[in-house]
Amino acid sequence: MDRGADSTGPRRDTVVQQELPRSARPYSGIALQLYDLFVLRFTSPYAWGCHRKTISALxxxxxxxxxxxxxxxxxxxxxxxxKTWDKLALVDPNDATLAYAGARLGQGRLTGEQPRIAGYVADILVxxxxxxxxxKSVAANYxxxxLPGPMPAKEPAVANLARLTGAEGTLFGATVIGTAQHNxxxxxxxxACNRTGAFGNTTDTEEMLRDLLERHFSVVTVWRENAVALFVASSPRHSKDS
Incomplete structure:
Protein backbone atom coordinates (compact mmCIF):
# COMPACT_ATOMS: atom_id res chain seq x y z
CA MET A 1 0.00 0.00 0.00
CA ASP A 2 1.40 3.34 -1.03
CA ARG A 3 1.64 5.80 1.88
CA GLY A 4 0.28 9.11 0.69
CA ALA A 5 -0.38 8.65 -3.01
CA ASP A 6 -1.87 12.14 -3.33
CA SER A 7 1.27 13.95 -2.19
CA THR A 8 4.71 13.29 -0.81
CA GLY A 9 3.11 11.08 1.82
CA PRO A 10 2.45 11.31 5.52
CA ARG A 11 4.99 12.95 7.75
CA ARG A 12 5.81 9.70 9.46
CA ASP A 13 5.72 6.21 8.02
CA THR A 14 5.63 4.39 11.33
CA VAL A 15 4.16 5.11 14.73
CA VAL A 16 5.60 4.16 18.08
CA GLN A 17 2.81 2.37 19.91
CA GLN A 18 2.95 4.54 23.04
CA GLU A 19 2.48 7.66 20.86
CA LEU A 20 -0.86 6.41 19.57
CA PRO A 21 -4.12 7.80 20.92
CA ARG A 22 -5.34 5.49 23.67
CA SER A 23 -8.35 4.48 21.59
CA ALA A 24 -6.09 3.22 18.76
CA ARG A 25 -3.62 1.18 20.83
CA PRO A 26 -5.59 -2.10 21.05
CA TYR A 27 -5.75 -2.58 17.28
CA SER A 28 -2.87 -4.80 16.23
CA GLY A 29 -2.21 -8.48 15.63
CA ILE A 30 -4.90 -10.77 17.00
CA ALA A 31 -7.16 -7.85 17.93
CA LEU A 32 -7.50 -6.89 14.27
CA GLN A 33 -8.13 -10.49 13.29
CA LEU A 34 -10.96 -10.65 15.84
CA TYR A 35 -12.36 -7.19 15.04
CA ASP A 36 -15.15 -8.37 12.74
CA LEU A 37 -16.25 -11.07 15.15
CA PHE A 38 -16.12 -9.06 18.37
CA VAL A 39 -17.00 -5.52 17.28
CA LEU A 40 -19.28 -6.03 14.29
CA ARG A 41 -20.94 -9.39 14.95
CA PHE A 42 -21.14 -9.29 18.76
CA THR A 43 -20.72 -5.86 20.36
CA SER A 44 -22.55 -3.78 17.77
CA PRO A 45 -25.79 -5.82 17.67
CA TYR A 46 -25.88 -7.11 21.25
CA ALA A 47 -24.42 -4.22 23.27
CA TRP A 48 -25.33 -1.22 21.11
CA GLY A 49 -28.36 -2.63 19.29
CA CYS A 50 -27.16 -1.79 15.79
CA HIS A 51 -26.73 -4.62 13.29
CA ARG A 52 -23.84 -4.42 10.87
CA LYS A 53 -26.37 -4.63 8.01
CA THR A 54 -27.60 -1.17 9.01
CA ILE A 55 -24.11 0.25 8.62
CA SER A 56 -23.54 -1.74 5.43
CA ALA A 57 -26.62 -0.03 4.00
CA LEU A 58 -25.06 3.37 4.76
CA LYS A 83 -16.02 -1.44 -5.86
CA THR A 84 -13.25 -0.55 -8.26
CA TRP A 85 -11.80 2.53 -6.62
CA ASP A 86 -10.74 5.65 -8.49
CA LYS A 87 -9.19 7.11 -5.33
CA LEU A 88 -9.25 5.58 -1.87
CA ALA A 89 -7.61 7.17 1.18
CA LEU A 90 -7.30 5.19 4.40
CA VAL A 91 -6.71 7.48 7.39
CA ASP A 92 -5.79 6.14 10.83
CA PRO A 93 -3.19 6.88 13.53
CA ASN A 94 -2.34 3.19 13.77
CA ASP A 95 -0.04 1.92 11.02
CA ALA A 96 -0.93 -1.69 11.83
CA THR A 97 -4.58 -0.95 11.12
CA LEU A 98 -3.71 0.70 7.82
CA ALA A 99 -1.62 -2.29 6.78
CA TYR A 100 -4.35 -4.77 7.72
CA ALA A 101 -7.14 -2.92 5.93
CA GLY A 102 -4.94 -2.17 2.93
CA ALA A 103 -4.01 -5.83 2.53
CA ARG A 104 -7.65 -6.82 2.84
CA LEU A 105 -8.73 -4.43 0.12
CA GLY A 106 -5.82 -5.08 -2.23
CA GLN A 107 -4.12 -2.64 -4.56
CA GLY A 108 -5.34 -4.45 -7.65
CA ARG A 109 -8.87 -3.17 -7.08
CA LEU A 110 -7.87 0.43 -7.83
CA THR A 111 -7.89 2.06 -11.25
CA GLY A 112 -5.46 4.48 -12.85
CA GLU A 113 -1.96 4.38 -14.27
CA GLN A 114 -0.58 3.63 -10.80
CA PRO A 115 -3.12 1.42 -9.04
CA ARG A 116 -2.77 2.06 -5.33
CA ILE A 117 -4.44 2.73 -2.02
CA ALA A 118 -3.21 5.85 -0.26
CA GLY A 119 -2.61 5.29 3.45
CA TYR A 120 -2.24 8.22 5.84
CA VAL A 121 -0.90 7.71 9.35
CA ALA A 122 -2.85 10.58 10.89
CA ASP A 123 -4.98 11.62 13.84
CA ILE A 124 -8.25 13.20 12.68
CA LEU A 125 -7.93 15.72 15.53
CA VAL A 126 -4.72 17.05 13.93
CA LYS A 136 -16.87 12.59 -2.91
CA SER A 137 -17.55 10.51 0.20
CA VAL A 138 -16.00 10.36 3.65
CA ALA A 139 -16.81 7.73 6.28
CA ALA A 140 -16.31 8.17 10.03
CA ASN A 141 -17.72 4.91 11.27
CA TYR A 142 -17.51 4.13 15.00
CA LEU A 147 -12.23 10.47 20.47
CA PRO A 148 -11.20 11.80 23.89
CA GLY A 149 -13.09 14.36 25.93
CA PRO A 150 -16.65 15.70 25.85
CA MET A 151 -18.34 16.41 22.52
CA PRO A 152 -17.13 20.05 22.21
CA ALA A 153 -13.52 18.80 22.35
CA LYS A 154 -14.23 16.71 19.24
CA GLU A 155 -15.04 19.71 17.05
CA PRO A 156 -11.55 19.81 15.45
CA ALA A 157 -12.18 16.27 14.19
CA VAL A 158 -15.52 17.23 12.64
CA ALA A 159 -13.93 20.33 11.12
CA ASN A 160 -11.24 18.15 9.56
CA LEU A 161 -13.84 15.69 8.29
CA ALA A 162 -15.61 18.61 6.63
CA ARG A 163 -12.34 19.72 5.02
CA LEU A 164 -11.92 16.25 3.52
CA THR A 165 -15.45 16.36 2.09
CA GLY A 166 -15.82 17.86 -1.36
CA ALA A 167 -18.39 20.55 -2.11
CA GLU A 168 -20.71 17.93 -3.61
CA GLY A 169 -19.56 15.21 -1.23
CA THR A 170 -21.11 13.40 1.71
CA LEU A 171 -19.88 12.49 5.18
CA PHE A 172 -21.54 9.49 6.81
CA GLY A 173 -21.00 7.24 9.78
CA ALA A 174 -22.15 5.96 13.15
CA THR A 175 -21.22 6.55 16.78
CA VAL A 176 -22.23 5.08 20.13
CA ILE A 177 -24.16 7.58 22.25
CA GLY A 178 -22.93 7.53 25.83
CA THR A 179 -26.14 8.86 27.38
CA ALA A 180 -28.38 6.30 25.65
CA GLN A 181 -30.40 3.77 27.65
CA HIS A 182 -27.88 0.96 27.50
CA ASN A 183 -28.62 -2.69 28.22
CA ALA A 192 -14.72 -0.58 30.63
CA CYS A 193 -14.09 1.28 27.38
CA ASN A 194 -14.27 4.74 28.95
CA ARG A 195 -12.10 3.66 31.87
CA THR A 196 -9.35 2.41 29.55
CA GLY A 197 -9.61 5.34 27.14
CA ALA A 198 -10.86 3.23 24.24
CA PHE A 199 -14.00 5.42 24.30
CA GLY A 200 -14.53 9.03 25.29
CA ASN A 201 -18.31 9.26 25.04
CA THR A 202 -19.73 9.27 28.57
CA THR A 203 -21.58 12.56 28.08
CA ASP A 204 -22.19 12.37 24.31
CA THR A 205 -25.78 12.97 23.22
CA GLU A 206 -27.54 12.78 19.88
CA GLU A 207 -28.32 16.50 20.10
CA MET A 208 -24.66 17.38 20.69
CA LEU A 209 -23.68 15.32 17.67
CA ARG A 210 -26.26 17.03 15.48
CA ASP A 211 -25.23 20.50 16.65
CA LEU A 212 -21.56 19.75 16.00
CA LEU A 213 -22.24 18.46 12.50
CA GLU A 214 -24.46 21.45 11.70
CA ARG A 215 -21.61 23.83 12.50
CA HIS A 216 -19.63 22.38 9.62
CA PHE A 217 -22.28 21.06 7.19
CA SER A 218 -25.40 22.76 5.83
CA VAL A 219 -27.42 19.56 5.41
CA VAL A 220 -27.41 17.10 8.31
CA THR A 221 -29.51 14.05 9.12
CA VAL A 222 -29.08 12.13 12.38
CA TRP A 223 -31.17 9.18 13.51
CA ARG A 224 -30.94 6.50 16.15
CA GLU A 225 -30.84 2.75 16.19
CA ASN A 226 -30.92 1.98 19.90
CA ALA A 227 -27.60 3.21 21.40
CA VAL A 228 -26.09 4.15 18.03
CA ALA A 229 -26.54 7.46 16.23
CA LEU A 230 -26.18 7.23 12.47
CA PHE A 231 -25.57 10.36 10.44
CA VAL A 232 -25.29 11.74 6.94
CA ALA A 233 -23.98 15.26 6.32
CA SER A 234 -23.45 17.13 3.06
CA SER A 235 -22.74 20.60 1.70
CA PRO A 236 -19.71 21.31 3.89
CA ARG A 237 -19.57 24.94 4.91
CA HIS A 238 -15.99 25.34 3.63
CA SER A 239 -17.40 25.15 0.09
CA LYS A 240 -19.34 28.35 0.74
CA ASP A 241 -16.33 30.13 2.22
CA SER A 242 -13.88 29.28 -0.56
Whole structure:
Protein backbone atom coordinates (compact mmCIF):
# COMPACT_ATOMS: atom_id res chain seq x y z
CA MET A 1 0.00 0.00 0.00
CA ASP A 2 1.40 3.34 -1.03
CA ARG A 3 1.64 5.80 1.88
CA GLY A 4 0.28 9.11 0.69
CA ALA A 5 -0.38 8.65 -3.01
CA ASP A 6 -1.87 12.14 -3.33
CA SER A 7 1.27 13.95 -2.19
CA THR A 8 4.71 13.29 -0.81
CA GLY A 9 3.11 11.08 1.82
CA PRO A 10 2.45 11.31 5.52
CA ARG A 11 4.99 12.95 7.75
CA ARG A 12 5.81 9.70 9.46
CA ASP A 13 5.72 6.21 8.02
CA THR A 14 5.63 4.39 11.33
CA VAL A 15 4.16 5.11 14.73
CA VAL A 16 5.60 4.16 18.08
CA GLN A 17 2.81 2.37 19.91
CA GLN A 18 2.95 4.54 23.04
CA GLU A 19 2.48 7.66 20.86
CA LEU A 20 -0.86 6.41 19.57
CA PRO A 21 -4.12 7.80 20.92
CA ARG A 22 -5.34 5.49 23.67
CA SER A 23 -8.35 4.48 21.59
CA ALA A 24 -6.09 3.22 18.76
CA ARG A 25 -3.62 1.18 20.83
CA PRO A 26 -5.59 -2.10 21.05
CA TYR A 27 -5.75 -2.58 17.28
CA SER A 28 -2.87 -4.80 16.23
CA GLY A 29 -2.21 -8.48 15.63
CA ILE A 30 -4.90 -10.77 17.00
CA ALA A 31 -7.16 -7.85 17.93
CA LEU A 32 -7.50 -6.89 14.27
CA GLN A 33 -8.13 -10.49 13.29
CA LEU A 34 -10.96 -10.65 15.84
CA TYR A 35 -12.36 -7.19 15.04
CA ASP A 36 -15.15 -8.37 12.74
CA LEU A 37 -16.25 -11.07 15.15
CA PHE A 38 -16.12 -9.06 18.37
CA VAL A 39 -17.00 -5.52 17.28
CA LEU A 40 -19.28 -6.03 14.29
CA ARG A 41 -20.94 -9.39 14.95
CA PHE A 42 -21.14 -9.29 18.76
CA THR A 43 -20.72 -5.86 20.36
CA SER A 44 -22.55 -3.78 17.77
CA PRO A 45 -25.79 -5.82 17.67
CA TYR A 46 -25.88 -7.11 21.25
CA ALA A 47 -24.42 -4.22 23.27
CA TRP A 48 -25.33 -1.22 21.11
CA GLY A 49 -28.36 -2.63 19.29
CA CYS A 50 -27.16 -1.79 15.79
CA HIS A 51 -26.73 -4.62 13.29
CA ARG A 52 -23.84 -4.42 10.87
CA LYS A 53 -26.37 -4.63 8.01
CA THR A 54 -27.60 -1.17 9.01
CA ILE A 55 -24.11 0.25 8.62
CA SER A 56 -23.54 -1.74 5.43
CA ALA A 57 -26.62 -0.03 4.00
CA LEU A 58 -25.06 3.37 4.76
CA UNK A 59 -21.97 2.39 2.79
CA UNK A 60 -24.02 0.98 -0.08
CA UNK A 61 -25.96 4.24 -0.39
CA UNK A 62 -23.27 6.85 0.20
CA UNK A 63 -19.80 5.41 -0.48
CA UNK A 64 -18.39 6.48 -3.85
CA UNK A 65 -15.31 5.42 -5.80
CA UNK A 66 -13.53 8.60 -4.62
CA UNK A 67 -13.59 7.94 -0.90
CA UNK A 68 -11.77 8.63 2.37
CA UNK A 69 -12.16 6.15 5.23
CA UNK A 70 -11.26 7.78 8.55
CA UNK A 71 -10.69 5.28 11.35
CA UNK A 72 -10.45 2.22 9.16
CA UNK A 73 -11.06 -0.62 11.63
CA UNK A 74 -10.56 -3.88 9.78
CA UNK A 75 -11.71 -2.53 6.41
CA UNK A 76 -14.77 -4.79 6.59
CA UNK A 77 -17.40 -2.44 5.17
CA UNK A 78 -15.25 -1.30 2.26
CA UNK A 79 -14.38 -4.91 1.45
CA UNK A 80 -18.07 -5.80 1.15
CA UNK A 81 -18.77 -3.22 -1.55
CA UNK A 82 -16.88 -4.85 -4.41
CA LYS A 83 -16.02 -1.44 -5.86
CA THR A 84 -13.25 -0.55 -8.26
CA TRP A 85 -11.80 2.53 -6.62
CA ASP A 86 -10.74 5.65 -8.49
CA LYS A 87 -9.19 7.11 -5.33
CA LEU A 88 -9.25 5.58 -1.87
CA ALA A 89 -7.61 7.17 1.18
CA LEU A 90 -7.30 5.19 4.40
CA VAL A 91 -6.71 7.48 7.39
CA ASP A 92 -5.79 6.14 10.83
CA PRO A 93 -3.19 6.88 13.53
CA ASN A 94 -2.34 3.19 13.77
CA ASP A 95 -0.04 1.92 11.02
CA ALA A 96 -0.93 -1.69 11.83
CA THR A 97 -4.58 -0.95 11.12
CA LEU A 98 -3.71 0.70 7.82
CA ALA A 99 -1.62 -2.29 6.78
CA TYR A 100 -4.35 -4.77 7.72
CA ALA A 101 -7.14 -2.92 5.93
CA GLY A 102 -4.94 -2.17 2.93
CA ALA A 103 -4.01 -5.83 2.53
CA ARG A 104 -7.65 -6.82 2.84
CA LEU A 105 -8.73 -4.43 0.12
CA GLY A 106 -5.82 -5.08 -2.23
CA GLN A 107 -4.12 -2.64 -4.56
CA GLY A 108 -5.34 -4.45 -7.65
CA ARG A 109 -8.87 -3.17 -7.08
CA LEU A 110 -7.87 0.43 -7.83
CA THR A 111 -7.89 2.06 -11.25
CA GLY A 112 -5.46 4.48 -12.85
CA GLU A 113 -1.96 4.38 -14.27
CA GLN A 114 -0.58 3.63 -10.80
CA PRO A 115 -3.12 1.42 -9.04
CA ARG A 116 -2.77 2.06 -5.33
CA ILE A 117 -4.44 2.73 -2.02
CA ALA A 118 -3.21 5.85 -0.26
CA GLY A 119 -2.61 5.29 3.45
CA TYR A 120 -2.24 8.22 5.84
CA VAL A 121 -0.90 7.71 9.35
CA ALA A 122 -2.85 10.58 10.89
CA ASP A 123 -4.98 11.62 13.84
CA ILE A 124 -8.25 13.20 12.68
CA LEU A 125 -7.93 15.72 15.53
CA VAL A 126 -4.72 17.05 13.93
CA UNK A 127 -4.82 18.34 10.37
CA UNK A 128 -1.09 18.21 9.55
CA UNK A 129 -0.92 14.64 8.21
CA UNK A 130 -4.36 14.40 6.63
CA UNK A 131 -4.81 13.90 2.88
CA UNK A 132 -4.60 17.16 0.91
CA UNK A 133 -7.48 16.14 -1.38
CA UNK A 134 -11.23 16.39 -1.01
CA UNK A 135 -13.41 13.36 -1.59
CA LYS A 136 -16.87 12.59 -2.91
CA SER A 137 -17.55 10.51 0.20
CA VAL A 138 -16.00 10.36 3.65
CA ALA A 139 -16.81 7.73 6.28
CA ALA A 140 -16.31 8.17 10.03
CA ASN A 141 -17.72 4.91 11.27
CA TYR A 142 -17.51 4.13 15.00
CA UNK A 143 -14.93 6.91 15.24
CA UNK A 144 -16.45 9.83 17.16
CA UNK A 145 -17.16 7.84 20.32
CA UNK A 146 -13.46 6.88 20.41
CA LEU A 147 -12.23 10.47 20.47
CA PRO A 148 -11.20 11.80 23.89
CA GLY A 149 -13.09 14.36 25.93
CA PRO A 150 -16.65 15.70 25.85
CA MET A 151 -18.34 16.41 22.52
CA PRO A 152 -17.13 20.05 22.21
CA ALA A 153 -13.52 18.80 22.35
CA LYS A 154 -14.23 16.71 19.24
CA GLU A 155 -15.04 19.71 17.05
CA PRO A 156 -11.55 19.81 15.45
CA ALA A 157 -12.18 16.27 14.19
CA VAL A 158 -15.52 17.23 12.64
CA ALA A 159 -13.93 20.33 11.12
CA ASN A 160 -11.24 18.15 9.56
CA LEU A 161 -13.84 15.69 8.29
CA ALA A 162 -15.61 18.61 6.63
CA ARG A 163 -12.34 19.72 5.02
CA LEU A 164 -11.92 16.25 3.52
CA THR A 165 -15.45 16.36 2.09
CA GLY A 166 -15.82 17.86 -1.36
CA ALA A 167 -18.39 20.55 -2.11
CA GLU A 168 -20.71 17.93 -3.61
CA GLY A 169 -19.56 15.21 -1.23
CA THR A 170 -21.11 13.40 1.71
CA LEU A 171 -19.88 12.49 5.18
CA PHE A 172 -21.54 9.49 6.81
CA GLY A 173 -21.00 7.24 9.78
CA ALA A 174 -22.15 5.96 13.15
CA THR A 175 -21.22 6.55 16.78
CA VAL A 176 -22.23 5.08 20.13
CA ILE A 177 -24.16 7.58 22.25
CA GLY A 178 -22.93 7.53 25.83
CA THR A 179 -26.14 8.86 27.38
CA ALA A 180 -28.38 6.30 25.65
CA GLN A 181 -30.40 3.77 27.65
CA HIS A 182 -27.88 0.96 27.50
CA ASN A 183 -28.62 -2.69 28.22
CA UNK A 184 -26.57 -4.56 30.80
CA UNK A 185 -23.87 -5.59 28.35
CA UNK A 186 -23.74 -2.07 26.99
CA UNK A 187 -23.32 -0.58 30.47
CA UNK A 188 -20.45 -2.94 31.24
CA UNK A 189 -18.68 -2.13 27.97
CA UNK A 190 -19.32 1.60 28.36
CA UNK A 191 -17.68 1.52 31.79
CA ALA A 192 -14.72 -0.58 30.63
CA CYS A 193 -14.09 1.28 27.38
CA ASN A 194 -14.27 4.74 28.95
CA ARG A 195 -12.10 3.66 31.87
CA THR A 196 -9.35 2.41 29.55
CA GLY A 197 -9.61 5.34 27.14
CA ALA A 198 -10.86 3.23 24.24
CA PHE A 199 -14.00 5.42 24.30
CA GLY A 200 -14.53 9.03 25.29
CA ASN A 201 -18.31 9.26 25.04
CA THR A 202 -19.73 9.27 28.57
CA THR A 203 -21.58 12.56 28.08
CA ASP A 204 -22.19 12.37 24.31
CA THR A 205 -25.78 12.97 23.22
CA GLU A 206 -27.54 12.78 19.88
CA GLU A 207 -28.32 16.50 20.10
CA MET A 208 -24.66 17.38 20.69
CA LEU A 209 -23.68 15.32 17.67
CA ARG A 210 -26.26 17.03 15.48
CA ASP A 211 -25.23 20.50 16.65
CA LEU A 212 -21.56 19.75 16.00
CA LEU A 213 -22.24 18.46 12.50
CA GLU A 214 -24.46 21.45 11.70
CA ARG A 215 -21.61 23.83 12.50
CA HIS A 216 -19.63 22.38 9.62
CA PHE A 217 -22.28 21.06 7.19
CA SER A 218 -25.40 22.76 5.83
CA VAL A 219 -27.42 19.56 5.41
CA VAL A 220 -27.41 17.10 8.31
CA THR A 221 -29.51 14.05 9.12
CA VAL A 222 -29.08 12.13 12.38
CA TRP A 223 -31.17 9.18 13.51
CA ARG A 224 -30.94 6.50 16.15
CA GLU A 225 -30.84 2.75 16.19
CA ASN A 226 -30.92 1.98 19.90
CA ALA A 227 -27.60 3.21 21.40
CA VAL A 228 -26.09 4.15 18.03
CA ALA A 229 -26.54 7.46 16.23
CA LEU A 230 -26.18 7.23 12.47
CA PHE A 231 -25.57 10.36 10.44
CA VAL A 232 -25.29 11.74 6.94
CA ALA A 233 -23.98 15.26 6.32
CA SER A 234 -23.45 17.13 3.06
CA SER A 235 -22.74 20.60 1.70
CA PRO A 236 -19.71 21.31 3.89
CA ARG A 237 -19.57 24.94 4.91
CA HIS A 238 -15.99 25.34 3.63
CA SER A 239 -17.40 25.15 0.09
CA LYS A 240 -19.34 28.35 0.74
CA ASP A 241 -16.33 30.13 2.22
CA SER A 242 -13.88 29.28 -0.56
Missing amino acids: YAEHCTTVHAEVGVGSGYFLSQLG SDDLPPSRY LIHC RLGRILMW
